[in-house]
Amino acid sequence: MQNLERMRELIQTIKEADEAYYKYDAPIMADLDYDRLYDELAALERETGTILSSSPTQRVSGEVLESLTAVRHTRPMLSADKCKSVADIHKYLGGHEAVLSWKLDGLTLVLRYENGKLAQAITRGDGLQGEDVTHTVRIMKNVPLVIPCKEPLEVRGEGVISWKEFHALNGTLDEPYAHPRNLAAGSVRKLNAEEVRERGLSFMAFDLISDNLGGSTKWETLRFLAQMGFTTVGYSILAAGASEEAVRQAMDFYQPKEYAYPTDGLIFEFNDLAYGRSLGATGHHENRMTAFKWPDTRYETKFRRLEVATTRTGMISLTAVFDDVVIDGTTVNHAYLHNLDNFTRLALGPGDTISVYKANMIIPQIAENKTKSGGCPLPDVCPCCGSTLVVRQSSGGTRQLYCDNEACPARLVRKFVHFCSKTRMEIKGLDEQTLTTFVQHGWVKNYGDLYELERHKEEILKTPGFGEKSFARLQKAVDERRTCTLNQFIAALGIPEVGRHAGRILNRKFGGSWDAFERAILDQFDFTQLEDFGQVMNDNIYCWYSDEEEAKLWRPALNHITFLKEETTMPEAQNNPFAGKTVVATGKLENYTRDGIQMKLLSLGARPASSVSKKTDYLIVGENAGSKLTKAQTLGVTTLTEQQFLQMLADAGIEA
Missing domain, CATH: 3.40.50.10190 (BRCT domain)
Incomplete structure (x- = not known):
């Protein structure tokens, strides 16, 4: 009876995790925890001989968003069984020839072609039906819209984004994603395809659904897909009769840390398609293939503090800081906690013994808190503006902390980006990602603070990606912009409709003098007298100048800047x-x-x-x-x- 109760608890917990992961792209637990619960459930099912109808071991996880059209799959999209060791893989292969490939970690997609043209793209969903995402898949950078083959066919593959593009793009988003998988899923399922165009998603084909195309082997199928113009998943052939050591050596060629795309393991599939089909399937997986997931080695360390930062949307990010630990040759001391629920579950306190690992050998995560002292208090005020924080619950059920102050400097990151951009003040090194970090930590609250970064040098040097040399380069770039022309500064201020062209006109009118420009405003100068200045621009200047909150942002910079007269004629x-x-x-x-x-x-x-x-x-x-x-x-x-x-x-x- 206790086993059955535990099984029901596990099913409910896994169901909640599946819904958060697949339906809302907002994971509520680490992959390591999910796998542990899943394996415990499978073991109990074997032990008791009982499998409940709602068990996730008998179905493919996933939900269909109500806002996208549901589409039934022509054949069920099942998962792959798992092996945990090289010995298990060798036993599974049984001497048969096999294809070894990456197990990509993105969003599984089905592309349907009719008369040589892309007709429909569908997500995996629950394995029986998915969501129509043709509008976004059509603009993925490597999806063939037309192929040479005119016969109807389906191509299955993974929608993925590279690590390089993930890190570059994630820093520009209002709410950063925890993993490329979530970014890929969230992008493909957007209703507005234009929002996806610049995200750099790719489609990696790994399977063909057709009765008479592609040949009799998996290798021939992948070659056929490549001939049709598809980018196929990276793969190699394991010869028939391969020894356990040969299997190990083949696997050693696949190093996830060196691979451009996120991956959470390897796939072994029998090369003989007829033999693979003869093995049948369960309600959860096809027996023609199995997956190997790299074990996540855990490392013990001590939790020290919680790092709190405010994002551009007002959401509070929570990051655990712990003693240095070397994982896979790199020093790790930070792990993002994702949401308030994870923070509460871990019950962290200074000095607690925690175990950490790199998910997929890439992303640091906390696997367990062995002490659970709970001594780390929940932050109650915004680190950037001091406003009282509130708790919000997402549509997926996860809780997050938010700062509701619309005037919080963290919400003004885009203004800082504008001020520092190439065609304005041109402060090299202060890109959006760096400025976001500085603003979130409260180091930069106005434009004047950009010229006083030395005050926070010790803290900045502790920030991932910064060292003595990079800080020195940044300080040099800031110092080079302690002198500028009036038109550069005016263009950088972000006065509506008053940009670079208007800045040059004002520069000529007032001889490059800020004092003369400000005196003109105080004397109620009519800017419509100037060429190309209309009433709207005139009113915008006065509205901007009279905004006390806006003045708190730009006026401190005047204490650090010397204006140069720009020679405009030769x-x-x-x-x-x-x-x-x-x-x-x-x-x-x-x-x-x-x-x-x-x-x-x-x-x-x-x-x-x-x-x-x-x-x-x-x-x-x-x-x-x-x-x-x-x-x-x-x-x-x-x-x-x-x-x-x-x-x-x-x-x-x-x-x-």
């Missing part, structure tokens, strides 16, 4: 056809960026403008010119191709 360039002329550039130019052509016109003594009017003397026309060209033709403004512009410069003896 003496030798006064005798040229563009000196004193109003010139507009439109379309894509071959030899200049948008900013570059503006600077060139300024150096010629011209007045670069952003819109065409009766006062415009020349319109330089590039590729894909639009309404500005039409308006110029209507007004009779002289239009120049880029080559004509360059020729006029050459005729005047001026370099392009």
Whole structure:
């Protein structure tokens, strides 16, 4: 009776984990814990001889989101059984030839083709029906939309994102994902395909569903898929009669730490397709294949503290900091806890003995807290602004801490990114990911703080990815931007509609002086008097200047910046056809960026403008010119191709 009760508990716990993982892409437990519970349930089923109808060992996990159309699979999509040792693998193969391949860790997909064209893409779902995700799969970078074969067929594979693209993209998202698997799943299942276009997802084919295509062996099937234009999963052939040592050596070639994509093991499948089919299947897995998962070695260490940071959405990230431990040749001392539920479950306290591991040999995670003192208090205020934190529950049932203060500096990361960007203050090294870290920890709360990073040097050096040399490079980049022109600073402030072009006009008007610009605002200067300035821009300047909260962000920077007067004309360039002329550039130019052509016109003594009017003397026309060209033709403004512009410069003896 106790065994049956325990089995019911395990089924319910695994069901909740499956729903969070598959339906909401928000895992509530580590893979190691899930596998442990699953194995315990399977062992109890063998021991008791009883299998309950709701057991996850008899079905494939997964749920269908209500917001996507459900589609039934032509054949059930089952899982693979598991072997835990090389000896088990050798015994399973029984001397038969097999194909060894990566077990990719992403979102399993089915692609249906009709008359040589992609007709539908479906997720695995619960194995019997999945979700129609054709709209997002069509824009994955390596999915063939048309193939040479005109017969109906289905291709099964994995939607994955590389580790490199995962780390680059994750730092730009409002709520970072814990693993590439979740990012791939969350991306493929988005309703708006445009949000997925830049995420770099790939499709790796591993199976063909067809009665008469692909040949009689697994190797021939994979070769056929490659000929059709699919990227196939990496694989190799294990010869018939391979010894246990030969199997081990073949497996040693597959090193997950060196592989570009996330993987959680290896797949062994019989090469003879007819033999594989003859082995049948259970309700959970097909007997033609088995999976091997690398064991996650645990390492004991001591928990020291909880690192709390505020994200751009106001969500509070919780990271465990512990004594250094070397895993797979790298020193590890941080592990992200994912959510409040994991923090509560672990009951962490300073000095607790914990065991840690690298999930899939990549991501550090806490497997267990052996002490569970619970001495680490739950944070109750935002580390960035000091506001009281609240607990929110996601649609998947997981709890997270949030800061609800809309004015919290952590929510202003994008403004910091804008301020530091290449075409504004151009502070190298302060990219979005770095700024997010600095803001989350409360080291940067206004633009002035960017120039006082030395105050937090000791803490920054403890941050993963930072060392003495990288900090020195960053400090040098900041120091180089303690001097700037007025137009650079104004463009960096993020005043609505007042960008680089407007900044140059203001720079000329006020002689590069911030004091003169600010005095004009205090004297109620009418900015509509300036070329290309309308009432909206005028009002935006005054609205921005009167915003006290906004002033707290930018005014401290004035204590660290010296303004330089920018020479906008060159003496030798006064005798040229563009000196004193109003010139507009439109379309894509071959030899200049948008900013570059503006600077060139300024150096010629011209007045670069952003819109065409009766006062415009020349319109330089590039590729894909639009309404500005039409308006110029209507007004009779002289239009120049880029080559004509360059020729006029050459005729005047001026370099392009």
